[in-house]
Structure formats: C-alpha cells, structure tokens
Amino acid sequence: MQKEDCIFCKIARGDIPSATVYEDENFRAILDLGPASYGHTLILPKEHFTDLCELDEAVAEKVLGVAARIGKAMKSGLHCAGFNVVQNNGEAAGQTVMHFHVHVIPRYEGGPRMVNWTPGENTEAEREEILGKIKVELGK
Numbered sequence: 001m002q003k004e005d006c007i008f009c010k011i012a013r014g015d016i017p018s019a020t021v022y023e024d025e026n027f028r029a030i031l032d033l034g035p036a037s038y039g040h041t042l043i044l045p046k047e048h049f050t051d052l053c054e055l056d057e058a059v060a061e062k063v064l065g066v067a068a069r070i071g072k073a074m075k076s077g078l079h080c081a082g083f084n085v086v087q088n089n090g091e092a093a094g095q096t097v098m099h100f101h102v103h104v105i106p107r108y109e110g111g112p113r114m115v116n117w118t119p120g121e122n123t124e125a126e127r128e129e130i131l132g133k134i135k136v137e138l139g140k
C-alpha cells in the first residue's frame with residue numbers, strides 16, 4: 001500500500017526522481033538530501049509503513065541484508081572506515097519522515113562526529129523493574 005501524501009512513497013515508486021544507489025522489488029535506496037557524511041544513504045520500502053512497529057515481517061526480514069550489502073559497497077567503493085545503521089521511530093526519537101526508512105551512514109577516520117549518548121547507570125532493582133515491564137508486554 002502507498003500513502004498519497006507521503007514523499008517517500010513517491011520517491012520509492014519513482015514518481016519523484018532520486019539518486020538511487022540500489023533498487024529491488026521491495027526497496028529503493030537513495031542518497032540522503034541532507035547527508036550526515038559523504039555517501040549517507042536511506043533504504044525505503046516501496047510499501048508505506050509508518051515505522052518499525054508497523055513494518056511487514058517479510059520486509060523486516062530483508063532490510064538488514066540490504067543494509068549490509070550497501071555498507072559493504074560503501075567500504076570498498078567509498079573507502080569509509082565503517083558505517084552506522086540507524087533507524088528512528090517516532091518524533092521523540094528524531095523521526096521526521098513518517099515512512100519507515102533505514103539510514104546507512106558511512107564513517108571516515110577523523111570524519112564528522114555523530115551524536116552519541118552518555119552512558120548512564122542502573123541499579124539491580126531498576127534492571128529487575130525494567131525486565132518485568134518489558135517482558136510482561138512481550139508475553140501478551
């Protein structure tokens with residue numbers, strides 16, 4: 001299914017031209033318009049899913065394989081030192097386009113810094129509390 005007013009649906013189905021690095025029956029991978037680094041790529045499913053929670057299981061099973069192929073091609077083709085696979089879900093997590101997508105971001109020695117988290121701490125009691133809260137939901 002496509003969503004009429006969705007920019008990534010239009011790009012994924014080819015209605016809006018894009019710099020396409022990879023395409024198959026399920027996905028189109030394009031260069032990001034506002035790249036975090038040289039070669040920053042987005043993998044878009046051709047069907048509309050808002051985020052990971054809505055993603056079709058068959059599509060979900062394939063997407064990491066596509067990211068790996070693109071990442072390997074970046075290492076040999078762009079000579080990046082590594083790459084990040086990033087996927088944002090929800091505004092609070094930094095998602096700005098509400099069509100599921102995966103970022104593949106090449107990383108270079110001395111290259112642009114990426115936002116990172118500051119490691120915190122948790123107590124044994126907190127860990128137990130967290131496990132209980134998530135596991136009860138997974139068991140539903």
Ligand code: 5GP
Binds near residue numbers: 018035087094
């Ligand atoms: P998000 O923050 O939702 O995880 O990432 C959205 C990404 O899509 C951003 O990195 C942004 O630069 C990119 N983007 C937004 N609109 C377009 C567009 O029309 N074309 C391309 N190629 N990238 C876009």
Ligand code: ZN
Binds near residue numbers: 009010048
């Ligand atoms: Zn869409």
